[in-house]
Amino acid sequence: MTLLAPEQDDVKAGSLHTKRLPGWAAVATAVAALALSAALVLGTGIGNWVLVIVLGAVFYLIGFFIAANAVEGVRSARNRTWSALIHAACVLAILPLASVVWTLISNGVNRLDADFFLTSMNNIGARDPNGGAYHAIVGTLEQVGIAALLTIPLGVLGAIYLVEYGRGRLALAIRFFVDVMTGIPSIVAGLFVLAFWVLIVTPIFNDGRPGYSGFAAALALSVLMLPTIVRSTEEMLRLVPAPLREGAYALGVPKWKTILRIVIPTALPGIITGIMLAIARAAGETAPVLLVAGGTAAINFNPFENNQSSLALFVFSQATESTRFSPDRAWTAALTLVALVLILTIGAKLLARRNRLTR
Structure with a gap:
């Protein structure tokens, strides 16, 4: 072993330090x-x-x-x-x-005032500065809520089938049609519900008259939400590590219980994110609601009868009117729609986090 001179030792030590800006x-x-x-x-x-x-x-x-x-x-x-x-x-x-x-x-x-949130546009003239979006808020909550109740179970169960059970040509066909549905324009979904539900099914129970309603709009929104939920849930389920499943199977846990108690809770945050993306898209759609719900200026709490409005349709109608009070209503309705989606997203995230921490 050779010993370095003090001068050489200082050089070696200094070489470990580089200049920095x-x-x-x-x-x-x-x-x-x-x-x-x-x-x-x-x-x-x-x-x-x-x-x-x-x-x-x-x-x-x-x-x-x-x-x-x-x-x-x-x-x-x-x-x-x-x-x-x-x-x-x-x-x-x-x-x-x-x-x-x-x-x-x-x-x-x-227009962030009580009048905007507690009144509708019924009997509001072009020179009236009042009028609000209460009827549109009610319509959005009912339509999106019904669409979510119809679509979330179908989408999650469909994704579980594709990941855990689906094999062969049937699974490939389902994935193909889900991918195709992901890219369809919203107006196509509205036309489908209009041609099938409004013009064929509802006249049977409505004395031959077409049945425009908020429920028809919810069906159109379900068509748009389903592929997003299926694809996002499928990807989240595939990210669950295989050893978690194998460990449960080794302990004798049935497959259905493994999926219910291990796979889904592990992927739950990602699944909720996909669901909220689908809900946000549905809440902002205008064309399907315009085609099958018609829109109205009055309050309609019954989504199964008569025309119904939504916040997206309200924004569209107010933005296309020529009165000087309409732009303020349109901007406030757009802000309300964004805030509503934000509140739902935060609530869903907090609920998922709480369930994850309490397990």
Whole structure:
């Protein structure tokens, strides 16, 4: 064994430490990049602040790569550049969502009052500033609620069959048709229910007259929700580790009880996420409700008789009217619809989390 001289020992110890950019380097580079971009864009008049931000981001990436390469080396510079690109992509993905939320809140607060939530549009004229979406809120809750009651059990059971029992051509055919249904336009679902339920089935029990109703709208929404629930639930069930199933089988637990007590609870958070995505899509559909429920300005608590409105249809009708009070109603109804879906999603997530913690 050879002993190093003190000078050589210091060199070896110093080689373990690499130079690092100071914490303020990123901020300084960003400020310089924005200043250069603003001087170039605004000084020449070739664009506005949007181009300033885009060009500033490009200058920032170039400048930060040069600075990191000079201090830390090319490997660290590449790592920092790709990290900055990933963060920029995240910001770009969040910006449209933040813009939508801000637009909804800033425009929707104008009619956030008791009159909007406790009255309908019945007997409201073009010059009347009052009127609300109570009838539309009732219609949305009933239609989406009925659609969820019809679709969630079918979708979850269908996914369980495909993952746990389905083999051969039948399972392949079911997956194929589920994939096809996933991409169908909403108006096709409305036309199907209109042609089958409204024009063929309901006249038998309605003295030959077509039966437009909220239940018909719920059937159309069920057609749209079913493939989303089946596919999302199927993927979540496939993510459950196989050793969990094998351990239950080794203990003599029947397959149906293994699915009920182990597989589904493990995949429950993901299943609920898929269900809420399907509910959110159904709550925002306009064409099926317009075709088979017709819409109305009055309150209708009975989803099985007469026309019924929804929040999405209310937004569409108010946005297409030419009165000066309609835009405020449309924006507030849109904000109410988003808030309603958000509340349902948070409630479902909290319920799933509570059930998971109490097991």
